[in-house]
Amino acid sequence: MSNETGISRRGLFMKIGILFNGVVATALAVPIVQYVASSISRSRANGYLSWVSLGRVGDFPEGETRLATFRNPFVTPTDGKTADTACWVRRIKDEQFQVFAVNCAHLGCPVRWFPQSGLFMCPCHGGAYYRDGSRASGPPERGLFEYPIKIEKGEITIHAGELPTPGSAEATPGRPGGTTAADKRSAALDSGCRGCGKPS
């Protein structure tokens, strides 16, 4: 009956059927994409970061750098040991601290502190950093990632919760490593702010 227009009744139904499937698929795609991207979108509300205590100020001797560990503030039930994180705490004096991520600013391998030579060394590609976290040698393009710190009720707390990576540090200042040790140093020289690193 619709031969003049070239569209049969069944052909039209087929097209409507395909369209119908397209609409349903689009509607389904929205929650699916949201589900897949949930690990990204959560961080927009700053949901991963919070202040974590590393222990009492008195636990860290002045002039020394010690390894501290903390439980990541964001955990899931299957994380096991992987939610435990290590960081290097340098107490300069009194309440002046620097807290560095163990992750090398090159590709994230764990750096080790050598108090005798006053260097952090990375076992992977040979990055080295001075005691204030600034770059000494090797492939890293910047100093160690530094956590923002706060002293509260005699405890040292850091703003942590995300794996520090070169990209995240550049993208969002205020995240761990958002400022380089060198930035901190110049800020400290300008204002003498509490808790900022100073060249040793």
Next chain:
Amino acid sequence: MSVITKIGEWLDARVQLAAPIREAVEHPVPKNTASWWYVFGSAALVVFALQFVTGILLALVYVPSAGEAWSSLQALNHDVSLGWFIRALHGWGSNFMVAIVLIHMMQVFLFGAYKFPRELTWIVGVLLLLMTLGMAFTGQVLRFDQDAYWGLGIGASIASRVPVVGDAVVKLMLGGPIIAGATLSRFFALHVFVVPGLLIGFVCLHVLMVLKLGINEWPMPGRIVKRATYIGEYHELTKTDGAPFLPYAAWKDAFFAAGVLLAVTACAVYYGPFGPTGQPDPTIIQTVPKPDYFFLWLYAVLSLLPPSMETPALLIGPVVIIVALLLLPFLSGEGEKSWRRRPIAVMTVLLIAVALSTFTRLAEVAPWSPHMNAWSGDPIPQQMLKGTTALERQGALVFQAKQCRNCHALGDTGGERGPALDGVAVRLTQDQLIRQVIQGGGNMPAYGKNLSPAETTALVAFLQRLRPPGQAPATDASRGLVTNDGADRRPGGGR
């Protein structure tokens, strides 16, 4: 008629697959393709089947949970009967699979098999290579140990360098803000469902095209591929000089595949399973993470690139390589197939092979990595301390205690990050030694703030002793004139 034949006929009356299968395996192929050079594709398929079966067997025990994966691997290695063997088969199978896929690709390239009309077969093959490498990487992650944990950190650091979306890519890859439970779960899904599913689909497409388009004839110098005439010529060849694939050519595939399986088994029995190394506990930082064999070259490249080149090379390099591989059949879809008439192709393969094996070898030695324990583990060779003064011995002590040894070798032991110092006194004068120690430079940290003047004096006194017997130390020619006391002409003098 036997019962088995009856059952077979009953089944085939319903599925009707016997005729198309017979047609496929007995299709005529050019006789000269019945060569030992043409066995790698089928061998890759057989190893993939081995990976498929052993993977399912491992999944019977493996627990994809960040808290328990490592213990379940320990159970497989030690508690489950022959669990170690299945793990070893799967691990060695993955090494063999990557190797065979690469050899297959090299052979296809050198034999010009990617040219018209087999462009899409090559493109699907490139995708299959990427998936095979993807399986190798995700598989290394499932072996959830220290190497896997820090390897993920390296992956995240690379991904984070993507402009604008880097941070989002990292969180998508890790399934959260850190390497943890969600990370392992999604790599499990990738390794067990997503990539194998794609692999199976693309393998079917790849094999289907080989059947439809015919196996590439043995390339003869001077037999030029032309789009207009090739298909006719190929069919003529299979008619005049062809033979059914089964059994004329297939027996070599069967022999080689069995040999490869035997080699995988032998390696599995002899060398055993891979790891797991230490527990994936991020608070244990006494670790030297290294990637699996097939990514070692990348580990070397990442150490050797100048820092400013690194991010562009990491982000643009893979894209350029993949695009070049995908475009290859369109850029040279016609012309000579024989490697005898394609010197640039042969040189390219040689260059890539030499580069990859050099980088792999370098990564095995990793001269750029400091030896983290050399300062406390490697003693200074005795003869370097014979007849030394108290000051020089004190300097030797400073040399060990300040971790100089982690980067500098003495008597062939110690790090290789910096130059070996056995003959340093011949190369550098006293002033140059002092300057180098205090100010660093040339990839050496400055030690000025961490050495007292007394320590520097002692250290340099020791370093000035380090020269081969009979060779004079480096001296500053003008120094004697300036100081006018002549004392500096003595070895080690002047202080």
